[in-house]
Each structure stands twice: as structure tokens, then as C-alpha cells.
Amino acid sequence: MANFYLDNKDLQYHLSHPLMKRIIELKERNFADAKLYDYAPQDTEDALDSYRRVLDIVGEVCGEVIAANAESVDHEGPRVVNDHVEYASGTVKNIEALIEAGLGGMTLPRKYDGLNMPVTCFAMANEMVARADAGFENIWGLQDCAETINEFASEEIKMKFLPRVSAGETCAMDLTEPDAGSDLGAVMLKASWDEEAQTWRLNGCKRFITNGDGDISLVLARTEEGTKDARGLSMLIYDKRDGGVKVRRIENKLGIKGSPTCELVFNNAPATLVGDRKMGLIKYVMSLMNAARLGISAQSTGLCEAAYREALKYAQEREQFGKPIIKFAAVAEMLKNMEAKTLASRALLYETARFVDIYKQLNHISHDRSLEAEERQEMKFYNRLADGFTPLAKMFASEYANEVAYDSIQIHGGSGYMKDYACERLYRDARIMNIYEGTTQLQVVAAINHVTKGTYLEQIMRYEEEATSEATKPMFDKLVELRKTYESIVERVENMDKESAGYKDFHARRLVEIAGYIIMSHIMLRQAREVESDYLNPTKIFVKYAVKKIAEAVTYIEASEGSDVELFKA
Amino acid sequence: MKKVTKIVVLAKQVPDTRNVGKDAMTAEGTVNRAALAAIFNPEDLNALEMALQMKDRIEGASVEVLTMGPQRAADIIREAMFRGADGGYLLSGREFAGSDTLATSYALSCALRKINPDIIVAGRQAIDGDTAQVGPQVAEKLGLPQVTYAEELVAINDTEISIKRRLERGSEVVVSPLPALITVNSSAKECRPRNAKRVMKFKYALATSEMAVAEDKSKAFIEERPYLHIVEFAAADVNPDPEQLGLSGSPTKVKKIENVVFQAKEAKALTADDADINSLMVELIASHTLG
Numbered sequence: 001m002a003n004f005y006l007d008n009k010d011l012q013y014h015l016s017h018p019l020m021k022r023i024i025e026l027k028e029r030n031f032a033d034a035k036l037y038d039y040a041p042q043d044t045e046d047a048l049d050s051y052r053r054v055l056d057i058v059g060e061v062c063g064e065v066i067a068a069n070a071e072s073v074d075h076e077g078p079r080v081v082n083d084h085v086e087y088a089s090g091t092v093k094n095i096e097a098l099i100e101a102g103l104g105g106m107t108l109p110r111k112y113d114g115l116n117m118p119v120t121c122f123a124m125a126n127e128m129v130a131r132a133d134a135g136f137e138n139i140w141g142l143q144d145c146a147e148t149i150n151e152f153a154s155e156e157i158k159m160k161f162l163p164r165v166s167a168g169e170t171c172a173m174d175l176t177e178p179d180a181g182s183d184l185g186a187v188m189l190k191a192s193w194d195e196e197a198q199t200w201r202l203n204g205c206k207r208f209i210t211n212g213d214g215d216i217s218l219v220l221a222r223t224e225e226g227t228k229d230a231r232g233l234s235m236l237i238y239d240k241r242d243g244g245v246k247v248r249r250i251e252n253k254l255g256i257k258g259s260p261t262c263e264l265v266f267n268n269a270p271a272t273l274v275g276d277r278k279m280g281l282i283k284y285v286m287s288l289m290n291a292a293r294l295g296i297s298a299q300s301t302g303l304c305e306a307a308y309r310e311a312l313k314y315a316q317e318r319e320q321f322g323k324p325i326i327k328f329a330a331v332a333e334m335l336k337n338m339e340a341k342t343l344a345s346r347a348l349l350y351e352t353a354r355f356v357d358i359y360k361q362l363n364h365i366s367h368d369r370s371l372e373a374e375e376r377q378e379m380k381f382y383n384r385l386a387d388g389f390t391p392l393a394k395m396f397a398s399e400y401a402n403e404v405a406y407d408s409i410q411i412h413g414g415s416g417y418m419k420d421y422a423c424e425r426l427y428r429d430a431r432i433m434n435i436y437e438g439t440t441q442l443q444v445v446a447a448i449n450h451v452t453k454g455t456y457l458e459q460i461m462r463y464e465e466e467a468t469s470e471a472t473k474p475m476f477d478k479l480v481e482l483r484k485t486y487e488s489i490v491e492r493v494e495n496m497d498k499e500s501a502g503y504k505d506f507h508a509r510r511l512v513e514i515a516g517y518i519i520m521s522h523i524m525l526r527q528a529r530e531v532e533s534d535y536l537n538p539t540k541i542f543v544k545y546a547v548k549k550i551a552e553a554v555t556y557i558e559a560s561e562g563s564d565v566e567l568f569k570a
Numbered sequence: 571m572k573k574v575t576k577i578v579v580l581a582k583q584v585p586d587t588r589n590v591g592k593d594a595m596t597a598e599g600t601v602n603r604a605a606l607a608a609i610f611n612p613e614d615l616n617a618l619e620m621a622l623q624m625k626d627r628i629e630g631a632s633v634e635v636l637t638m639g640p641q642r643a644a645d646i647i648r649e650a651m652f653r654g655a656d657g658g659y660l661l662s663g664r665e666f667a668g669s670d671t672l673a674t675s676y677a678l679s680c681a682l683r684k685i686n687p688d689i690i691v692a693g694r695q696a697i698d699g700d701t702a703q704v705g706p707q708v709a710e711k712l713g714l715p716q717v718t719y720a721e722e723l724v725a726i727n728d729t730e731i732s733i734k735r736r737l738e739r740g741s742e743v744v745v746s747p748l749p750a751l752i753t754v755n756s757s758a759k760e761c762r763p764r765n766a767k768r769v770m771k772f773k774y775a776l777a778t779s780e781m782a783v784a785e786d787k788s789k790a791f792i793e794e795r796p797y798l799h800i801v802e803f804a805a806a807d808v809n810p811d812p813e814q815l816g817l818s819g820s821p822t823k824v825k826k827i828e829n830v831v832f833q834a835k836e837a838k839a840l841t842a843d844d845a846d847i848n849s850l851m852v853e854l855i856a857s858h859t860l861g
Contacts (some may be wrong), residue, residue, distance in 0.1 A: 038771045038795070039767045039768075039770035039771040040770075041770070042791075049773070050769075050770045050773070053769045053770070053773060054766045054769065054770070057763060057764045057765075057766055057769065060763060060764070061763055065763075097763060100762040100763055100765065101762075101763040101764065101765055101766060102765040102766040102767050102768070103766055115766055115767070115770075
């Protein structure tokens with residue numbers, strides 16, 4: 001009986017973080033739901049207990065059903081039949097199991113039949129689903145769309161669509177087009193008002209749409225005729241029950257083959273406007289993308305976990321020269337580093353998720369009543385941290401997923417290159433993670449602002465205020481030293497940038513990585529203080545790795561002339 | 571015509587004998603229950619699923635679980651509630667200790683007379699005893715028709731049930747009048763998972779004897795919510811003949827237990843030529859090892 005929650009102590013540790021108490025407070029608002037719903041918690045402990053129990057169910061469905069179907073789904077894949085998607089048979093079974101387990105609408109309020117759980121718990125579920133089958137995580141993780149509807153749509157729209165998500169209907173976000181990928185401002189899908197039918201009508205084409213034939217789709221479309229940029233775009237909901245959208249083809253991808261990536265043709269498809277016109281990209285998609293990025297961080301962390309476990313198992317079983325290969329130092333070192341990266345990726349993921357939870361929930365509360373000055377302050381504080389940490393989490397987790405999957409094959413040796421072991425599927429699945437929902441290069445563009453604005457530095461200083469323990473003190477001192485290095489290297493780059501325009505952009509990724517390594521090390525250090533037996537050694541290993549990576553970046557920047565900007569120009 | 575309203579599943583909490591380690595048996599040769607996790611007997615979960623399918627098809631029907639065992643057996647009633655059962659009955663008391671299949675089926679039939687269900691569903695057999703006797707014996711004691719080896723619920727209405735049976739060399743569909751007792755095979759559909767909302771709703775459910783030792787706060791909580799109360803029957807509640815309960819009602823006596831270690835009896839050397847491989851295939855097919 002595999003259970004991906006019960007077999008993962010690290011995941012359980014993150015649920016016990018002290019900030020969870022505040023998150024529950026905000027999520028449950030004096031536990032008022034307890035009088036209205038028989039499944040609502042009575043107090044904080046009760047809520048936490050329910051979270052644990054629900055994650056236990058997710059873990060069981062992942063371990064018993066989704067993981068077991070992953071290989072056949074990868075081989076079979078979805079098909080287009082009569083202009084619609086037909087999932088692989090394993091995918092259908094996965095969806096059935098999740099519906100039976102009542103896991104739709106995990107974060108939605110109870111009045112929409114949701115489970116009213118924090119984003120942090122949803123990310124944990126995402127992680128476990130991805131560990132079982134990364135491709136299926138896309139279909140499941142698109143519940144995020146419901147969160148965006150909940151945040152911005154009218155009560156009438158929410159009442160119509162959200163209970164359907166809670167009942168297990170799937171979602172899609174229809175953003176990209178053949179000529180609008182990373183540059184979403186160029187979206188051309190046309191939305192026009194049909195006066196007679198009193199509805200919006202969508203016409204045009206969308207490409208690379210994950211789960212494009214989902215039941216409920218959020219569509220980015222041009223409502224303002226004659227406009228050409230982001231300001232003419234609005235967000236609309238298309239309901240599959242209404243018809244008007246055909247799936248023209250499903251892409252043949254390298255990995256995540258169970259997740260249908262669709263090309264869609266809209267032909268007078270009716271649609272409902274969400275929120276205000278012209279705010280589609282500027283406000284709503286930005287929020288949606290942030291949630292989706294956190295989702296990919298969770299997906300990537302789940303993939304790290306799967307790839308690491310596959311490698312560990314193989315290294316324990318495979319014997320060469322009369323002993324298991326894990327007994328060879330070179331193999332053991334790789335495994336330890338894979339483990340450390342997996343733990344660090346998870347540490348950053350849930351630190352970010354907690355920030356998102358607090359600010360999102362305060363934002364929800366602000367729709368019902370005006371916030372106290374203190375709460376406004378709190379919301380602003382966590383909003384800034386969430387914005388700063390989300391691109392970091394996405395970038396590091398997705399790059400680590402690729403690195404850990406790469407090493408997983410390496411540990412399998414020649415067998416890993418064959419189709420016989422899961423590591424080859426994980427390697428193919430990982431490859432998209434640092435590309436979609438914003439490439440790593442685009443995460444750097446978002447993150448570099450927080451290097452400049454000081455979001456990261458301020459948070460590092462807060463970590464430095466936390467108490468140290470005897471065992472972690474040497475690492476702590478090293479991190480303080482590295483923070484000083486970070487400050488001076490940022491200063492150097494900003495000064496150089498004044499003389500050589502583009503110098504900061506040239507080094508942006510290196511600066512963001514330095515900040516990221518210090519931050520992840522601090523979070524790991526906190527864990528090593530709290531549960532020394534579990535975390536001290538992996539933290540030592542991770543900090544060694546971080547020191548090396550930072551030294552590499554610093555060395556490169558220090559030796560870099562202003563003329564490098566020209567040298568690397570195409 | 572009586573409407574089907576009450577479906578009862580017979581379930582047993584068993585030691586998990588599927589993952590037996592070296593501590594699984596005591597020195598005396600009995601099962602070391604402390605070393606093995608207590609689980610919902612696997613085929614009883616198949617039975618629960620079939621009962622829930624019946625409920626899905628009959629408006630207004632309820633599914634309840636009946637189990638005989640110590641206090642902690644209430645765990646599997648809660649587990650069943652998490653998966654879709656409406657409630658359950660715990661049959662518990664010293665009088666039942668040491669029951670063999672005959673005494674067990676007698677005790678269960680006494681409780682069932684009191685509950686008065688329209689359909690009884692049970693797993694084919696439990697993984698600790700592997701007798702497959704309790705279900706059929708209960709049916710005999712209650713004078714009910716029985717359908718064994720059930721694999722699939724084909725159809726059901728208020729007067730009869732149609733069941734596909736899995737047999738050694740195929741399957742057959744039989745129709746039985748109701749009320750009836752059905753025993754379900756492991757080849758039937760697996761039980762649905764625990765449901766998130768049901769888990770949150772029923773997690774504080776307690777049997778009567780558990781409530782007696784619970785904190786006042788949770789007692790009050792359950793009193794406000796009657797659906798959280800698991801009915802508990804003591805022996806006296808089900809009006810039995812005391813002679814037929816427990817050890818005195820159990821004609822089965824264990825005479826001797828032996829530790830058996832499987833050993834290969836013979837070894838055979840074969841060459842890689844076609845004739846040898848052919849004769850090996852013939853032999854394996856004849857012994858039903860293959861095919």
C-alpha cells in the first residue's frame with residue numbers, strides 16, 4: 001500500500017510550520033463555517049488534523065492509482081476523436097479516483113462545495129500527484145483556474161462554475177497563440193459582443209493549450225477592437241457545455257505525454273466576461289500565472305522526489321564488483337546531492353506557498369470587510385515576499401527537476417537509457433518544467449527586480465535574526481559572510497550598469513542565483529535547527545553546494561568587464 | 571412489496587498477513603497480532619464497494635457495517651464511513667472471545683436479527699483464517715438465499731438481485747430473490763477511496779464504549795451529532811443462547827501448530843536444446859504452473 005504522504009516525512013514536516021496557525025486563522029475566520037457545514041473544523045488543531053487526513057487520502061490515491069497508471073498513460077496518450085480530446089484510459093481512471101475521493105475544489109470556499117484548504121496544502125497535493133505522474137499533475141493542477149475565478153468573478157459566475165470544479169470538472173487556461181507565446185500582449189483571439197444573444201462570442205485560434213478540451217476554460221481574448229497591446233485584452237470563461245470550440249490537433253511532445261496540449265479553433269463560441277474589460281492580461285492573467293508558477297514549483301519538486309527515489313532504489317539493488325553500487329563513493333555523492341536539492345526545492349516551495357496563503361487570504365477578506373491598518377500592512381508584506389519568492393521557487397525547482405532526473409539516469413547507467421525504467425520518462429517529463437509558465441530566463445526577469453528592490457536582502461536579514469544552534473553555527477556564519485558578498489556584488493553590478501548599459505541584465509541570472517542559494521540555505525538551516533536528526537546532514541551538503549555555486553557566480557562577475565555586454569551580443 | 575432500505579456489510583478487522591515478517595508468529599505458534607498492522611479485511615472492502623453500488627442504484631437505501639471484535643475494531647467502521655457507509659454496529663464483549671466460524675456466524679446472526687437488513691453483503695473470506703465459512707453460515711442461520719463468489723452487481727430492484735459469479739473456469743449470472751446474503755470475491759471492483767469531506771465529517775465518530783472513556787468535550791460534540799455515534803451491541807443486547815457463544819460455542823479445537831518451511835525437493839538439469847525446453851513446457855502446463 002504505497003502512500004506518497006505517509007512515506008514522506010519532509011512533506012509532513014512542512015505542514016507543521018508555525019505560520020500554518022496564522023494561515024488557518026485567516027482561512028477559517030473564527031471557525032464560523034463550523035455551524036454551517038458538517039465537515040468544517042472547530043478549531044486550529046481540528047483544521048490541521050483535517051489537512052493531514054485529506055493529504056493522506058491524496059497520498060494513497062497517488063501511490064495506489066495514479067503512479068500505477070503512469071507508464072500506460074505515457075505510452076497511450078490522449079487522442080482527438082470528433083474534434084474533442086479522449087484521454088488515455090489511465091487518465092480517465094485517475095480522474096474517477098480523484099472525484100470519488102472528493103478532491104476537487106481543494107482551496108475553494110465551502111459555499112462552493114470546496115474543501116477550503118490553504119494553497120500550501122494544495123501545493124502538497126500537486127507535489128504528490130506530480131511524483132506519481134507529472135503529466136497528470138497538469139490536468140489536476142489546473143484547479144488553479146477556479147482560484148482565479150473565485151478571486152475576480154462576480155458571485156453569479158462563481159455560483160455557476162465553482163461547484164462544478166469542486167465536483168471534479170477540469171479546467172484550462174487558454175492564453176497562448178501561434179504568435180503570442182511569452183509575449184501574451186500580442187494575443188489576437190477576438191471577442192465580440194452579440195447583442196441579440198446577449199453574450200460574448202469568441203473567434204480565432206489558440207495553441208499549446210494544456211487540457212484545452214477541459215470543462216471550463218479561462219480565455220484571454222481581445223475585446224477592444226482595433227487595439228494591439230495588452231490593454232485591449234480581457235478574460236472570459238468558455239463553458240464546454242455550450243460548444244463552439246474544436247480541438248484541431250494534440251501536440252506530439254517529448255514528455256508529459258498524458259497531458260493533452262491542444263490547438264483550439266473557436267467558432268462563435270459563447271463566453272462570459274470575468275471582472276472588468278481590459279484587465280485580462282494586466283491583472284487577472286498575472287495572478288493566474290503566479291499561481292500556475294507555484295504549481296510548476298510543486299510539480300518540479302514532486303518530480304525531484306520521484307527521480308531521487310528511483311535512483312536510490314536502483315543503487316541499492318544493483319550490484320557490481322560484488323557490492324551494491326550505492327557503496328561506491330561517486331554514486332553515493334550524487335545521491336546525497338540529489339536528496340539535498342530535492343529538500344531545498346521543497347523548502348523554498350512551501351516557504352513561498354505560506355507567503356502566498358497569507359496575502360491571498362487577507363485579500364479575500366478585504367472583499368468582505370475593510371482591513372485593519374495592521375492587516376493591510378501584513379498583506380503588503382506577504383504580497384511582496386510572495387511576488388519575490390514565486391519566480392525563485394519556479395526557477396530553482398524546475399532546474400533541479402532536470403538536474404535530478406539527469407543524475408537519476410546516470411545512476412541507472414546503460415539501463416537508464418533504455419525504456420525499461422521510469423527514470424527515462426521522468427527525464428522527458430522534467431524537460432518542460434523550466435520552459436512552460438515562463439522559462440527560467442523569464443523568471444530571472446521577474447526576480448531581478450527583487451534583487452534591485454531589496455526584497456531578497458531584507459528577507460535574508462530576517463533569517464539572520466533567527467536563533468542559531470551549536471551544530472548549525474558554522475554554516476550560519478558562512479551565510480552571513482555570503483550575504484555581505486551578495487551586497488557588494490550587487491553594488492558592483494549596479495555601478496557598472498551605469499557605465500555599460502545592459503551589464504545588469506547580462507549578470508541578472510547570476511545575481512538571482514546568489515540570492516536564491518543564500519535564501520534556500522537559510523530555510524534549510526532553520527529545518528536543521530528544528531529537527532537536527534533529519535536535516536543537519538542534508539543541510540550541510542546543500543550549503544556546501546550553495547557555497548560552490550555562489551563562488552562560481554561571484555568569480556564570473558568579478559572578472560567581467562563592461563565590454564562583456566558587447567562581447568555576448570548576437 | 572417491501573422496499574430495500576437497509577444494506578448491511580459484514581466486515582472484520584484482521585492482522586495484515588500480506589506483509590509477514592519474521593515476527594509474524596509467536597513462539598507458541600499463534601499469530602503475533604502486535605507485530606502486524608490491523609487492517610480492514612481486503613475482501614470485505616470489495617463487499618463494501620458492492621454494497622455502496624447497490625445503494626447508488628436504490629434511492630433511499632443505507633449501508634451500514636457490522637463487525638464483531640474488540641473496541642479497536644471500531645476503526646474499520648470509521649474507515650467504512652469515510653468510504654461511503656452511513657454508519658455501523660460494533661458487536662463486542664468477552665463472551666465472544668475465542669469464537670470459531672460457527673460461534674462467529676451465530677453471534678452475527680443474532681445481531682442481524684436485531685438489525686433486520688434487506689441485503690447482507692460479506693467478503694468471501696478473511697485473510698487471517700481463510701475459511702470462507704462465516705458468510706454462508708450466517709445465511710443458513712437466518713434462512714436466507716446466498717450468492718457466493720460474487721464479482722459484479724448486474725442489476726437490483728426491490729425484489730431480486732442479479733449477480734455475476736466468478737467460478738474456476740468462467741463466470742455465471744444468477745438471480746436471487748431478496749432478502750439475500752452475498753459474499754464477494756477479490757476480483758470484484760476495488761473499494762472506492764476515502765472521501766475528503768466524509769473523512770472530515772466522520773473523523774470523530776465513536777462507539778459507545780469509546781465514548782465512555784472520551785473527554786467530556788467530544789462526548790458533548792457527538793451528542794449534538796447523532797450520526798457520529800457508532801452503535802455498540804454487548805452480548806446481552808442481541809439475545810443469544812450463551813452456550814453457543816465464544817469458546818463454548820466453538821467446536822473447532824486446534825490440536826497442534828507446526829512451523830513449515832518450504833523447501834525445493836528436487837533439482838533437474840536441462841540443456842538449452844528445443845527438445846528439453848519442449849518437454850519442460852509440457853510438464854509445466856500439465857502441472858498448471860503455466861497456462
